[in-house]
Amino acid sequence: xxxxxxxxxxxxxxxxxxxxxxxxxxxxxxxxxxxxxxxxxxxxxxxxxxxxxxxxxxxxxxxxxxxxxxxxxxxxxxxxxxxxxxxxxxxxxxxxxxxxxxxxxxxxxxxxxxxxxxxxxxxxxxxxxxxxxxxxxxxxxxxxxxxxxxxxxxxxxxxxxxxxxxxxxxxx
Numbered sequence: 727x728x729x730x731x732x733x734x735x736x737x738x739x740x741x742x743x744x745x746x747x748x749x750x751x752x753x754x755x756x757x758x759x760x761x762x763x764x765x766x767x768x769x770x771x772x773x774x775x776x777x778x779x780x781x782x783x784x785x786x787x788x789x790x791x792x793x794x795x796x797x798x799x800x801x802x803x804x805x806x807x808x809x810x811x812x813x814x815x816x817x818x819x820x821x822x823x824x825x826x827x828x829x830x831x832x833x834x835x836x837x838x839x840x841x842x843x844x845x846x847x848x849x850x851x852x853x854x855x856x857x858x859x860x861x862x863x864x865x866x867x868x869x870x871x872x873x874x875x876x877x878x879x880x881x882x883x884x885x886x887x888x889x890x891x892x893x894x895x896x897x898x
Contacts, residue, residue, distance in 0.1 A: 778856045785857035789864020803829040806869050832895025839888040853881040862891050
C-alpha cells in the first residue's frame with residue numbers, strides 16, 4: 727500500500743516550521759468546539775438545513791482535495807477503499823470499514839467507529855456527521871468521475887455506537 731502523507735497538502739501549510747513544538751496533534755474537544763460553533767452560527771444565520779448543506783459541501787471539497795492530492799493514481803476500488811481506511815485512521819477521523827462496495831451499481835456503505843465528529847456525544851435523535859458525508863462523497867466523485875450522494879444512516883446521536891454512511895451514485 728502506498729504511503730499517505732496528509733501533511734503534503736500544501737494548502738495546509740508547513741506544520742514542521744509553523745508548529746515545531748506542538749506538531750500536528752490537537753484535542754478532539756477543541757476540534758468539536760470549532761466545528762459545532764461554526765455549525766451553530768450557520769444555523770442561526772441560514773437555518774439548520776442550509777447549515778448542514780454547507781458543512782456537507784465543505785466535506786465534499788475536502789474529500790475531493792484529498793483524492794486529487796493523495797489518491798488520484800489509484801485505479802482499483804479495493805485500493806481506493808484500503809487507502810481511504812488508512813487516511814481515516816492516520817488522521818484519527820475514525821476507524822473506517824466497508825459493509826458494502828458495489829462499484830458497478832455505484833452503492834457503498836461505510837461504517838465509522840470512534841468518529842471524530844460524534845462518538846461519545848449525548849443521544850438527541852439527530853445525525854451529526856454532515857462533514858463526513860461530504861468527505862466520502864468527494865473521494866468517490868474524484869475516483870469515479872461521477873456525482874455521489876452520501877447520507878448518514880446510523881449515528882451516535884441516534885443511539886448507535888458507530889456511524890454508517892450510504893453512498894449512491896446519482897443518475898445522470
